[in-house]
Amino acid sequence: MSVLVTGGAGYIGSHMVWRLLDAGEKVVVIDRLSTGFDWAVPSEANLVVGDIGDPDTVGAVLREHAVQSVFHFAGSIVVPESVTDPLGYYLNNTVKSRALIEACVDAGVPHFIFSSTAAVYGTPETAETVSEDAALHPESPYGTSKLMTETMLRDAASAHPLTYACLRYFNVAGADPAGRTGQSTRDATHLIKVATQAALSKRPFMQVFGADYPTPDGTCIRDYIHVTDLVEAHYLALQHLRSGGDNLVANCGYGHGHSVLEVVDVVKRVSGSDFEVRMADRRAGDAVTIVANADRIRESLAWTPRYDDLEKIVTHALKWEEALSRRNT
Structure with a gap:
C-alpha cells in the first residue's frame, strides 16, 4: 500500500514526502514540475511527472501503487495572480482537483487530505x-477555488466511501x-522567502x-506556521482517518500573528543584513489581519x-536559502 503526494516536488509537498518516508511509508509523487523540482x-x-487533471495518469498511478491515501498539495497559490488570472486558478485548483477526487473515488481510495487555506475566510469580521466556524468570505479567486474544492470533497464523501481532512x-x-x-520556488512571493533572499x-x-x-504599524498581520509543524499536522490527520476518525476541517496556525514589518525586522536581526525595504501599494486580495484559532486541531x-x-x-529559512546558493554555484 502506498501514499500519493500530489505536488510532492514543491515546497510543502516535498516536506510531506520526507515525513512519510521517515515514518516508513511507501510514497509515490505526481508533479508536473511547473514550480517544483525533481531533485x-x-x-x-x-x-x-504528470498532471493531476489527467485521469488516465492518475488512475494508473492509484492502481499500480495500490494507493490508499492521498495528500493533495498540487495547485496555484499566489493571491494577486489569482485576481488577474481567475480562470487559470479555477482550472488548476478546482477543475483539476475535481478530476483527482473522481479518480480516487473510482479507484476506491479511502482517505484524502487536502491542502486548503485561510484565504477561505477573507478578512475576519x-x-x-x-475559528473553523467563522463565516467563509474569500476575497480572491485563490480562496474561492480552494473553498470550492472543500465543498466537492464534502459532497463526494457523503456519496462515496471516502473520508477526508481539509x-x-x-x-x-x-x-x-x-x-x-x-x-525553492522560482520567483516566490512568500514574505519570509523574499526577505531572506x-x-x-x-x-x-x-x-x-x-x-x-x-x-x-500599518502592515498586514499574519499567523506564520513552520512547515515542519504543518506536515506533522498532516501526518496526524492521516492517522486519524486510518483509525476510523470522522472527516475533519481544521485550521493550521499558532494562534498569534506578526506584522510584515515585524517579520522584516527579525530577518534583518537573524541575518545581520540591513537590506533595503521599499514601501509599495496594497496588493489586490490581501486580507488585513488573519490569525488562527487552532484549538480544533490541537484537540x-x-x-x-x-x-x-x-x-x-x-x-531555518535562511539556512535553506544559503544552501540553495551553494547548489546553484
Missing part, C-alpha cells in the same frame, strides 16, 4: 482569532530543520505591499507544535 523528491519515493493553512514558512528541503543579496531590495492598513489530533518561534522559522 526535491527523495530517491526513496517514486516520482511520476472581528479582531479575534478565526487543513486550512495560515502562512507557511521555514524549512526542514535537517536541511533536506525548503522553499534580500538578506543574501539575491534581490537588490524587497517591497512591503501596503503600509496604511488599520494595524499598529482532535493532539497536535503539539515544536517550532512556534519566529526566529526559528527565519533561521
Whole structure:
C-alpha cells in the first residue's frame, strides 16, 4: 500500500514526502514540475511527472501503487495572480482537483487530505482569532477555488466511501530543520522567502505591499506556521482517518500573528543584513489581519507544535536559502 503526494516536488509537498518516508511509508509523487523540482523528491519515493487533471495518469498511478491515501498539495497559490488570472486558478485548483477526487473515488481510495487555506475566510469580521466556524468570505479567486474544492470533497464523501481532512493553512514558512528541503520556488512571493533572499543579496531590495492598513504599524498581520509543524499536522490527520476518525476541517496556525514589518525586522536581526525595504501599494486580495484559532486541531489530533518561534522559522529559512546558493554555484 502506498501514499500519493500530489505536488510532492514543491515546497510543502516535498516536506510531506520526507515525513512519510521517515515514518516508513511507501510514497509515490505526481508533479508536473511547473514550480517544483525533481531533485526535491527523495530517491526513496517514486516520482511520476504528470498532471493531476489527467485521469488516465492518475488512475494508473492509484492502481499500480495500490494507493490508499492521498495528500493533495498540487495547485496555484499566489493571491494577486489569482485576481488577474481567475480562470487559470479555477482550472488548476478546482477543475483539476475535481478530476483527482473522481479518480480516487473510482479507484476506491479511502482517505484524502487536502491542502486548503485561510484565504477561505477573507478578512475576519472581528479582531479575534478565526475559528473553523467563522463565516467563509474569500476575497480572491485563490480562496474561492480552494473553498470550492472543500465543498466537492464534502459532497463526494457523503456519496462515496471516502473520508477526508481539509487543513486550512495560515502562512507557511521555514524549512526542514535537517536541511533536506525548503522553499525553492522560482520567483516566490512568500514574505519570509523574499526577505531572506534580500538578506543574501539575491534581490537588490524587497517591497512591503501596503503600509496604511488599520494595524499598529500599518502592515498586514499574519499567523506564520513552520512547515515542519504543518506536515506533522498532516501526518496526524492521516492517522486519524486510518483509525476510523470522522472527516475533519481544521485550521493550521499558532494562534498569534506578526506584522510584515515585524517579520522584516527579525530577518534583518537573524541575518545581520540591513537590506533595503521599499514601501509599495496594497496588493489586490490581501486580507488585513488573519490569525488562527487552532484549538480544533490541537484537540482532535493532539497536535503539539515544536517550532512556534519566529526566529526559528527565519533561521531555518535562511539556512535553506544559503544552501540553495551553494547548489546553484
